[in-house]
Amino acid sequence: DVKVTQSSRYLVKRTGEKVFLECVQDMDHENMFWYRQDPGLGLRLIYFSYDVKMKEKGDIPEGYSVSREKKERFSLILESASTNQTSMYLCASSLGFEAFFGQGTRLTVV
Template identity: 95%
Template sequence: DVKVTQSSRYLVKRTGEKVFLECVQDMDHENMFWYRQDPGLGLRLIYFSYDVKMKEKGDIPEGYSVSREKKERFSLILESASTNQTSMYLCASSLNGGYTFGSGTRLTVV
């Protein structure tokens, strides 16, 4: 079975901290995505990557950056966490339009 693994299920960080969310896929997919999910807003795309060292902004990139040094790993970085970044973060990888999602990381910024 294909798998997308997010390193943490729950995280609590302080305002101003630099936060790393890690995502690893074992399917050799070229495409990887970071979404955040908030009640009533659905999933909103933060960043995506079509290849190693390649990244493109999604709909809400402000306050975030990403890193993709290896094909299987796509990291989301919050440069200086703020309380409005408290959310559920979902990573996904895809091939031919079929997304496989990780279980999500619920981040709370206090």
């Protein structure tokens, strides 16, 4: 059974903290994505990666960075968390057709 695992379901962080969200896939997929989901705004693409060490900005990259040192792992980094980054974060992986999503991390920044 294919699997995309996000390290935390719920996370509470303080403003200004550096936050790491981790995502691991076991399907040997080349493409990995980070989205944030907010009511009425759908799934907005933050960053994606099409290979190890390769990354491209999505539609809302400001305030975020990513790291992909190994094929199976894609990390989202909030350099200095702010309250407007409170959201549901979804990781996904694909080979170009079907994308598989993780269960999401609900991040609250206080």
